[in-house]
Amino acid sequence: MALEVPPEESNKCVRGCCRSAAIPLHLPPASYSLLSPIARGSESTVYEARLGDGRAAAKKPVLSTADDLDKFHYQLQLLCGLDHPGLAKLIAAHAKPPNYLLFFDFFDPPNLADKIHVEEWSPSVQQVVSIATDLAKALQYLHVLGIVHRDIKPANILLDKDLHPHLADFGLAMFQKDIKGISVENWKSSGKPTGGFHKKNMVGTLIYMAPEILRKDIHTEKSDVYSFAISIKMVYAILLVSIYHHFYATNGELHGYDSPPAMKLQAISELLTGVVPYTDLRAEAQAHTVLEMTYTEQQLTAAVVSQGLRPALAFPEAGAPPNLLTLIQRCWDPHPEQRPSFEDIIEELNIIQKHLDAVACIPSTASVSNSQNGNIEVHHYQEALNWFNQGEQLVKRDNKSEHTEKLWSGCFDDSAEYHPTLSWGSFATCGRRETMEDTHFMLPHMSEAKDVYAFGIFDGHRGSAAAEFSVRAVPGFLKQFCQDTSPTDALQEAFVRTDKSFREELIIHQKSKRIIKKNWHPGCTAVTALIVRNKLFVANAGDCRAILSRAGKPFPMTRDHVASCPKERERVVKAGTEVKWQIDTWRVGAAALQVTRSIGDDDLKPAVTAQPEIIETALSVDDEFLVMASDGLWDVVSNEDVLSIIKDTVKEPGMCSKRLATEAAERGSKDNITVIVVFLRPVSTAERIY
Numbered sequence: 130m131a132l133e134v135p136p137e138e139s140n141k142c143v144r145g146c147c148r149s150a151a152i153p154l155h156l157p158p159a160s161y162s163l164l165s166p167i168a169r170g171s172e173s174t175v176y177e178a179r180l181g182d183g184r185a186a187a188k189k190p191v192l193s194t195a196d197d198l199d200k201f202h203y204q205l206q207l208l209c210g211l212d213h214p215g216l217a218k219l220i221a222a223h224a225k226p227p228n229y230l231l232f233f234d235f236f237d238p239p240n241l242a243d244k245i246h247v248e249e250w251s252p253s254v255q256q257v258v259s260i261a262t263d264l265a266k267a268l269q270y271l272h273v274l275g276i277v278h279r280d281i282k283p284a285n286i287l288l289d290k291d292l293h294p295h296l297a298d299f300g301l302a303m304f305q306k307d308i309k310g311i312s313v314e315n316w317k318s319s320g321k322p323t324g325g326f327h328k329k330n331m332v333g334t335l336i337y338m339a340p341e342i343l344r345k346d347i348h349t350e351k352s353d354v355y356s357f358a359i360s361i362k363m364v365y366a367i368l369l370v371s372i373y374h375h376f377y378a379t380n381g382e383l384h385g386y387d388s389p390p391a392m393k394l395q396a397i398s399e400l401l402t403g404v405v406p407y408t409d410l411r412a413e414a415q416a417h418t419v420l421e422m423t424y425t426e427q428q429l430t431a432a433v434v435s436q437g438l439r440p441a442l443a444f445p446e447a448g449a450p451p452n453l454l455t456l457i458q459r460c461w462d463p464h465p466e467q468r469p470s471f472e473d474i475i476e477e478l479n480i481i482q483k484h485l486d487a488v489a490c491i492p493s494t495a496s497v498s499n500s501q502n503g504n505i506e507v508h509h510y511q512e513a514l515n516w517f518n519q520g521e522q523l524v525k526r527d528n529k530s531e532h533t534e535k536l537w538s539g540c541f542d543d544s545a546e547y548h549p550t551l552s553w554g555s556f557a558t559c560g561r562r563e564t565m566e567d568t569h570f571m572l573p574h575m576s577e578a579k580d581v582y583a584f585g586i587f588d589g590h591r592g593s594a595a596a597e598f599s600v601r602a603v604p605g606f607l608k609q610f611c612q613d614t615s616p617t618d619a620l621q622e623a624f625v626r627t628d629k630s631f632r633e634e635l636i637i638h639q640k641s642k643r644i645i646k647k648n649w650h651p652g653c654t655a656v657t658a659l660i661v662r663n664k665l666f667v668a669n670a671g672d673c674r675a676i677l678s679r680a681g682k683p684f685p686m687t688r689d690h691v692a693s694c695p696k697e698r699e700r701v702v703k704a705g706t707e708v709k710w711q712i713d714t715w716r717v718g719a720a721a722l723q724v725t726r727s728i729g730d731d732d733l734k735p736a737v738t739a740q741p742e743i744i745e746t747a748l749s750v751d752d753e754f755l756v757m758a759s760d761g762l763w764d765v766v767s768n769e770d771v772l773s774i775i776k777d778t779v780k781e782p783g784m785c786s787k788r789l790a791t792e793a794a795e796r797g798s799k800d801n802i803t804v805i806v807v808f809l810r811p812v813s814t815a816e817r818i819y
């Protein structure tokens with residue numbers, strides 16, 4: 130976008146303290162317009178904005194005191210001097226009354242925090258190292274200029290479409306020399322210590338603060354190093370867990386490892402539900418999360434400062450490069466002077482990167498070898514056995530066009546009378562089982578179009594491989610098919626293609642000996658809901674279930690595909706597979722499966738089909754919420770009970786999901802339980818308060 134910059138002498142803020150040759154400092158009001166707010170903080174609101182003929186993010190600070198105004202000018206001066214690809218770039222400003230605004234390059238949501246905690250993204254080791262390297266370069270640039278950022282956390286890291294990070298939010302950034310100038314007393318009484326300590330969501334930011342900051346010492350560039358380490362660890366957490374989990378799920382039995390203790394799995398499932406983990410390193414063998422120990426903010430502060438509490442790092446056996454773990458540990462050393470500089474960090478990351486590249490070149494058969502005593506050793510960095518990644522890679526490979534703006538726009542007339550207002554949340558627990566074989570996804574930002582949402586649950590059996598693969602492949606395919614097909618066809622294709630690809634992938638890995646288990650036929654049931662404007666589509670294969678609360682009554686959006694259903698039984702038999710009454714119920718084939726449709730289960734194809742049954746409905750004011758869950762819930766809680774439980778729970782979808790799962794566990798469900806609750810009407814603030 131071509132923004133005109135006035136000559137430098139006249140391009141300065143109202144006070145004359147901020148100048149720039151490249152960035153216009155008081156845009157004429159006609160050249161921009163503020164669109165919808167993206168985020169509202171206690172000190173500012175960020176809007177999506179139009180600027181000239183392009184898009185921008187406009188940050189409008191709350192300026193209530195003279196001090197706030199001084200800070201605005203300080204921030205603007207600082208921003209005018211910055212230009213680095215790893216920073217969210219200031220492109221314009223309006224620096225005179227009545228509207229003080231900062232305009233930045235726009236980055237599509239989600240930011241890194243939402244990517245991890247809402248989308249539950251689990252990046253590969255390569256992606257983690259690449260993000261860490263880019264971020265380290267941006268911070269090195271700032272530190273060379275003598276600037277400390279003071280608020281590094283995933284919510285302040287924006288991602289472009291290639292997943293390169295761009296550091297944003299210079300609200301607390303300062304020149305180191307200016308910080309030294311302020312006496313500790315002075316600074317404390319200024320009432321706004323670093324890192325959003327005084328903001329509402331204290332723990333969210335608190336965990337990124339270095340011990341010296343918690344002790345109210347002065348922030349140095351080494352405090353940024355600490356926050357950087359915690360942030361990278363947060364990005365990495367999910368990856369470590371998925372490998373760890375997968376490692377046991379697929380190799381545990383084979384290599385004679387013990388199953389992971391239930392307690393660790395509890396911690397894992399909390400990670401997978403996006404709860405920020407804080408594990409006690411003092412008792413390495415017994416990992417406790419903050420939630421279990423019910424830390425208060427003060428206790429957490431005390432533990433970080435005086436007892437060296439840090440988030441748990443995975444064990445190298447879990448597939449994490451040991452030198453990356455060591456680097457993270459050095460970065461969060463309690464003594465700031467012991468932490469490496471960003472120059473050292475970049476150098477170290479480059480070495481790790483080279484190592485990863487070298488490992489990636491080893492042919493696949495070499496990653497499993499026989500050691501002397503006949504046991505099979507599994508090498509580190511076993512990306513190939515991560516089924517999440519397999520599912521994700523598959524769709525990436527196939528995906529030529531990334532054009533999702535027009536998403537199904539042809540299928541609906543835009544004058545659709547009713548527009549549901551959505552809020553969503555989920556909860557997943559392995560319950561009494563030793564391993565977690567359920568997976569789920571929530572895709573609220575499916576496209577530029579704001580009114581297309583997708584949610585899915587996959588309940589694995591005979592291992593978690595199919596569920597892990599599908600949770601990435603199905604949403605990937607949906608994005609890919611949204612162009613020229615109807616939503617129904619897209620769902621259908623997504624299920625069928627995921628099934629086919631998974632079974633092909635399994636054969637490839639069996640041939641290459643990456644999977645050594647003989648006669649292993651993992652599968653999963655699947656339910657996926659797609660909301661396009663006022664239309665709801667639910668595709669189901671198996672015994673997960675989705676119900677609507679419609680005019681106060683349960684309205685089923687799925688039918689259970691189990692062998693005890695006569696129609697399904699008939700279909701399976703016709704397709705040539707035996708159904709027998711065994712022990713307590715009807716079961717399919719030699720594998721004695723209870724479900725009659727699924728993804729995977731290659732020993733039972735084609736009878737146990739992946740063809741989903743799709744139910745479609747138009748949403749109206751009568752529709753209050755949608756509940757989707759794996760059979761772990763429905764086995765013990767009826768549709769009616771689900772509605773009445775939500776009725777007397779605070780109207781917050783995450784809480785409702787957790788409440789339902791807890792209820793199911795209390796009623797004796799022996800299975801993994803995953804619940805997604807989507808409210809379809811605005812929930813009044815009063816109902817949300819707890």
Ligand SMILES: Nc1ncnc2c1ncn2[C@@H]1O[C@H](COP(=O)(O)OP(=O)(O)OP(=O)(O)O)[C@@H](O)[C@H]1O
Binds near residue numbers: 238300
């Ligand atoms: N350039 C941008 N493009 C897209 N989204 C942005 C941009 N800048 C900020 N946002 C979004 O707005 C959120 C808040 O922005 P920012 O951190 O700058 O505001 P803040 O008021 O300082 O928030 P806090 O201090 O609570 O972290 C970010 O987490 C991000 O999701």
Ligand SMILES: [Mn+2]
Binds near residue numbers: 284285298
């Ligand atoms: Mn921020």
Ligand SMILES: [Mn+2]
Binds near residue numbers: 280298301
């Ligand atoms: Mn901020």
